[in-house]
Amino acid sequence: MAETIPAAGATTEGAIQVGQPRDARVSAPASYDVADFPVPNGREEEWRFTPLERLRGLHDGTAVATGGGVKVEVSAPAGVIVETVGRDDARVGKAGKPVDRVAAQAYSAFEKAGVVSIPKDAVLSEPVRISVHGQGGVAFGHQVVEVGAFAEAVVVIDHTGDATVAANVEYLIGDGAKLTVVSIQDWDDTAVHAAQHTALIGRDATFKSVVVTFGGDVVRLHPRVLYGAPGGEAELYGLYFTDEGQHQEHRLFIDHDTPHCRSNVAYKGALQGRDAHAVWIGDVLIRAEAEGTDTYELNRNLVLTDGARVDSVPNLEIETGEIVGAGHASATGRFEDEQLFYLMARGIPADEARRLVVRGFFAELIQQIGVADLQERLLEKIDAELEASVV
Amino acid sequence: MATLEIHDLHVSVEAENGPREILRGVDLTVKQGETHAIMGPNGSGKSTLAYSLAGHPKYTVTGGTVTLDGEDVLAMSVDERARAGVFLAMQYPVEVPGVSVSNFLRTSATAIRGEAPKLRTWVKEVKEAMERLHMDPSFAERNVNEGFSGGEKKRHEILQLELLKPKIAILDETDSGLDVDALRIVSEGVNRVRESGEVGTLLITHYTRILRYIKPDHVHVFAAGRIAESGGPELADKLEAEGYEAYVKGGASA
Known part of the structure; x- marks a missing residue:
């Protein structure tokens, strides 16, 4: 065991803890099973900003799928494979486990998963469009977008109408592939939408995400990035316009667990009206093995009127000094x-x-x-x- | 002929211990084609006059009238005053992040003129106006006043003056913080607008320096919230020689 040399002024009493337990930022380990998560009470770190009483039971098991809660339509250029599969399909759940109770609820409750596959080497000239239209009911969804090696694609996901939805979206990005995803939350102002978006980025692959949130009573998105191999690059852009009474929450996590990967995050939000509430959490973890990491995250908020509230929390955790760069910035102005x-x-x-x-x-x-x-x-x-x- | 008439104007600001009166009965008439220099020591209320005419919410008009061609200016909102023809070139122009100069100018010209200027002629108009003010074309793509030097901010104000062609131009210490070259360029811009004969100019300044470039028809000395003395250009020469001392003493006891 190495000897600990205390720094000047430091105390030698007690244990010096280096690093954090891996899942310190969440109250339960990731799991596919909703039963592995306690029902949140609002005091947990990941739930403390969320108005649980407005989630219509998505968090406590009382929300039950109504059937036909949302209508999903996919249009894709030739060559793209659009399927509906069962939960035993190998691609379902491959990008990562649900990390909170609502995502696990969605995973435990969905019936069929949608899978869009872009074959290896295909370069799409037109975007794949996925329309998710709420029809007033409750729905649990699962969508996988798989991009083969060296393929290039743009996927646009449009959320409209009114619904109570919990979902997981997975992006499986093959080696050298380029995927751009635009997810637009243009819901009616009555909708409740909670979703985890997990991207698993292959070797030298590029993932570009654009999240646009305008609507909803409560929208709580959890974009996560994981790197399967070195050389991956993630660019996450987001913009939200939070109106009177709306709660729009974007919780990002970028897990740099692989050497020589890059990430760049830029989210901007404007708020107006009484009780407009925007939450932005930017967690970036650079693990000890992720040498050569280059990361930057930025959040800017513009408050247009009195009565609006922003919580912006960037977290950068660095376990190795052998990196290219790491930084974050957050500012909220009137x-x-x-x-x-x-x-x-x-x-x-x-x-x-x-x-x-x-x-x-x-x-x-x-x-x-x-x-x-x-x-x-x-x-x-x-x-x-x-x-x-x-x- | 456009005429701005200020009669017995009283203006207060909210201070820690209640409202504080800054303008104490200003009388002034500015006609189209005329240039009035308003000179005075710091704290005499010159800038308050400028901002009150433009309608800044910080200032409360407690008495008097302001009319433009008989229309009640004080009853108008800030944007209505601008559209009626009142232009204020500010001493400290405000940064507006995310809004490019070109977008700002076009939006403003559209509002003032009541219709969007034709794109082709507009681009040419802006380009030529910028050239006259020795502004680099890349300026148009920068965000309004963001990272501008003092000289760039003032040129940008005068650029707007040239493009918006107001009836009454109020220039609030446009000369402050300018070196000689920038002062000359900015003054030439003001003179081009004056030469049209269509604008009445209210030139607010602490120093006589700018009056070498912009010749006023009338000079007013401002002290303790009102016009203490009015005269022709020779009054500026007197101020140059003697300073404001005579007026400040009187003001201090007020």
Whole structure:
């Protein structure tokens, strides 16, 4: 056993604990079985920001699938295989286990899983579109997107309508493949949506995720990134517009457990109205074996009116010094009266001034995505949202 | 002919121990084509006058009237005043992250003119106006006032003045913080707008330096919240020689 040399001023009393238990950030180990998770009471680290009473029983077992709760439609270009499979399919659950009770509930309760496979070497000219339309019921879903080695694909998942949904989405990204996923939460303001998105990134593969959350009463997403082999790259972009009374929570976890992988996170949110609540958690863990890691995460929030609340918590845990870079930044600012005055003093009405500022705030992020027609569409989407909701 | 008439204007701000009166009965008439310099020591209320005319919410008008061609300016919101033709070039222009200069200018011009300028002519118009102010074209893609130097901020204000063509231009210490080259470029911009004969200019300044470049028709000395003395350009020469001392003493006892 190595001798411990105390630093000046340090005490030698008691044990010096180096590192954390692997699952210190969650209250129970990951599991496919909902019974392995206690019912959350709201005091747990991962639940303390979430209004459990508004989850309509997704967290305590009282939510029961109604059948036809959501309608899922997939349209894909030729060559892509679209299937519905049972839970015994080898691809289901392959990216990782559910890490909280609601994700485990979804895993335990879903009947059939959707699988979209993009064959090896295929380069899609058109995006795969998955439409998830809520029809007022309760649903538990499971979706796998599998991208073969060196294939390139864009997948757009659109959530609309009203529903109570818990789901797991898995991205299995083959060696050298490139997957871009856009997940748009454009729910009615009554919907409840909790989902874990787990990406398992192959050797030298690239995963680009764009999460856009506008709607819902409660939306709680848990994007996770795991690396199966060295050389993987993850870019996670997100934007949310949280209106009066909405709770929108994005909890990211990037598990750097493999050498020479990269990750870059940028999430931006705007909030307006009473009891608009946005939560952003950015956990990045660089394990001892992940030498050569390069990671950066950023969260920016723009509060447009009084009465809104943001909780932004970046966590960076580093167990090796042999890395390229690691950093994080979080800031929450107000749309200031002086900015409003300046724009209005140039003839721009107050509502238009707010729209201009929010659009600019989001445009800065969208310009980083690097997929031209996607950027165009997202900006249009934002314009429509701003037109409808900024007052 | 556009006329801004300020009559017996009283303005207060909220201070720790209740409202504090800053403007104490300002009377001033600015007509189209005229240039009025308002000069005064620090704290005399010059900037308060500028911001009150533009409608900044921090200032409360407690008495008096302001009309533009007979219309009640004080009843208008900030954006309505701008659309009616009042322009304030600010001493400390505000950063607006995420909004590019080009987008800002176009949105503003659309609001002021009542319709979106035709894209082709607009691009040319902006480009030429920027060239006249010695501004690099890349400027248009930067975010409004973000990371601008003092000189860039003032040029950007004058660029807006040239593009928006107001009836009344209020320039609040546009000369402060400028070196001689920047002062000359900015002054030339102001003079181009003045030469149109269509704007009344209210030039607020602490120093006489800018008056070498922009020749006023009238000079007013501002002290203790009102106009203490008015005259022609020769009044500026007197201030240059004697300073504000005579006015400050009077103001201190007020």
